[in-house]
Amino acid sequence: xxxxxxxxxSKVYDEGPSEVDALRDVSLSVSAGELVAVMGPSGSxxxxxxxxxxxxxxxxxxxxxVGGVALSGMSRNDRARLRRRSIGYVFQDFNLLAGLTAAExxxxxxxxxxxxxxxxxxAGITALEELGLGDRASRYPDELSGxxxxxxxxxxxxxxxxxxxxxxEPSGALDSANGEAVLRLIRAACxxxxxxxxxxxxAQLASWADRVVFLRDGRIADQTRPPLGPESLLAPSRTQ
Amino acid sequence: xxxxxxxxxxxxxxxxxxxxxxxxxxxxxxxVWPLNVGQVYTTLQRLERDGLVExxxxxxxxxxxxxxxxxxxxxxxxxxLRTPPDLSSPPRDELVMKVLIAVRVPGIxxxxxxxxxxxxxxxxxxxxxxxxxxxxxxxxxxxLVVDAELFRLxxxxxxxxxxxxxxxxxASDSATGVAAGLPKLPRKVGVRx
Numbered sequence: 001x002x003x004x005x006x007x008x009x010s011k012v013y014d015e016g017p018s019e020v021d022a023l024r025d026v027s028l029s030v031s032a033g034e035l036v037a038v039m040g041p042s043g044s045x046x047x048x049x050x051x052x053x054x055x056x057x058x059x060x061x062x063x064x065x066v067g068g069v070a071l072s073g074m075s076r077n078d079r080a081r082l083r084r085r086s087i088g089y090v091f092q093d094f095n096l097l098a099g100l101t102a103a104e105x106x107x108x109x110x111x112x113x114x115x116x117x118x119x120x121x122x123a124g125i126t127a128l129e130e131l132g133l134g135d136r137a138s139r140y141p142d143e144l145s146g147x148x149x150x151x152x153x154x155x156x157x158x159x160x161x162x163x164x165x166x167x168x169e170p171s172g173a174l175d176s177a178n179g180e181a182v183l184r185l186i187r188a189a190c191x192x193x194x195x196x197x198x199x200x201x202x203a204q205l206a207s208w209a210d211r212v213v214f215l216r217d218g219r220i221a222d223q224t225r226p227p228l229g230p231e232s233l234l235a236p237s238r239t240q
Numbered sequence: 241x242x243x244x245x246x247x248x249x250x251x252x253x254x255x256x257x258x259x260x261x262x263x264x265x266x267x268x269x270x271x272v273w274p275l276n277v278g279q280v281y282t283t284l285q286r287l288e289r290d291g292l293v294e295x296x297x298x299x300x301x302x303x304x305x306x307x308x309x310x311x312x313x314x315x316x317x318x319x320x321l322r323t324p325p326d327l328s329s330p331p332r333d334e335l336v337m338k339v340l341i342a343v344r345v346p347g348i349x350x351x352x353x354x355x356x357x358x359x360x361x362x363x364x365x366x367x368x369x370x371x372x373x374x375x376x377x378x379x380x381x382x383x384l385v386v387d388a389e390l391f392r393l394x395x396x397x398x399x400x401x402x403x404x405x406x407x408x409x410x411a412s413d414s415a416t417g418v419a420a421g422l423p424k425l426p427r428k429v430g431v432r433x
Contacts, residue, residue: 203393223359225363
């Protein structure tokens with residue numbers, strides 16, 4: 001069973017007199033433990049794919065299944081609960097709440113979901129420690145560097161029992177070392193069994209993924225083949 | 241990289257024997273560049289002839305000859321490190337030629353051609369990234385080489401992305417009567433000196 005499955009998903013936006021096809025008949029399956037990167041030019045539908053996969057938007061047609069359960073068959077409340085419990089989001093601009101400390105930001109989704117404050121805070125601090133931010137737990141976002149803020153956002157996305165991690169240009173404005181650190185953390189989360197989807201225009205970041213899917217004009221135009229393994233680079237000659 | 245300057249760099253750390261220089265050279269190049277002893281001694285002889293290294297005569301039944309860098313050798317090494325390699329003339333890039341030609345061949349979907357190359361490059365980058373992941377940060381030299389390769393491949397992917405967009409815009413301008421036909425193949429690109 002796939003952790004995330006999109007079946008023939010299309011999305012049409014009404015833009016005044018005209019309609020825009022943001023996604024056209026997209027089918028994609030992501031397994032537990034797999035990291036998939038979605039690449040494509042601006043306007044190719046990358047972000048729309050992510051918001052629909054994360055139940056933040058409804059498709060015009062087609063079906064989205066998370067953990068084998070179709071979102072269309074769920075009530076609004078059930079979908080909201082799924083978003084809080086099972087799906088973690090990482091955005092380019094971190095989306096941390098300025099008035100909360102790092103630990104409070106991370107534990108917030110658990111508290112909103114009914115976890116007692118003390119247990120939620122403990123889980124938040126554990127998630128921060130796993131990302132090397134244990135000593136920043138009581139800092140506010142404006143007391144952290146850009147790289148640290150994004151690590152807090154990743155901690156918030158993986159805290160608790162999340163099965164699906166969705167990231168939209170997660171390295172955003174970070175420099176290459178911090179961008180790489182972000183992808184290493186996302187990959188580590190996937191190696192612990194989380195299914196990950198990262199939307200990026202950056203091939204260096206996409207190359208951390210197990211599979212890279214290329215979108216063009218709202219359609220999946222292509223995807224990478226399964227990796228050959230690092231030893232293939234050491235072979236005497238390569239052919240295309 | 242020249243063997244000559246690599247040996248000067250190794251001698252800049254202190255006097256060394258020929259065999260030791262060979263072992264250290266191979267270790268620094270990840271053993272992907274094997275040197276035979278003959279190459280090492282021929283290069284050392286030339287460096288000595290040019291006054292860039294000096295040697296100690298071995299004792300009667302002593303070990304091998306030891307070498308040390310001279311001040312001229314240090315100057316040569318410092319100058320070489322600061323001399324930019326010649327990147328002024330564009331290399332004859334097969335991929336660029338393929339895309340330029342694909343635009344002109346009737347019946348060819350140039351975007352599909354571009355995507356074929358983009359996918360191949362990203363697959364290569366995935367393999368280099370796996371190597372980097374397995375190696376961690378233990379070997380600085382290896383990490384620098386892998387980064388260089390990833391940045392090089394990335395720059396080609398970026399060029400393909402830019403070319404893809406440019407070709408798409410040109411086709412749309414052409415459809416609306418804005419563009420002036422097919423791109424001309426460059427006859428000669430100027431060399432900046």
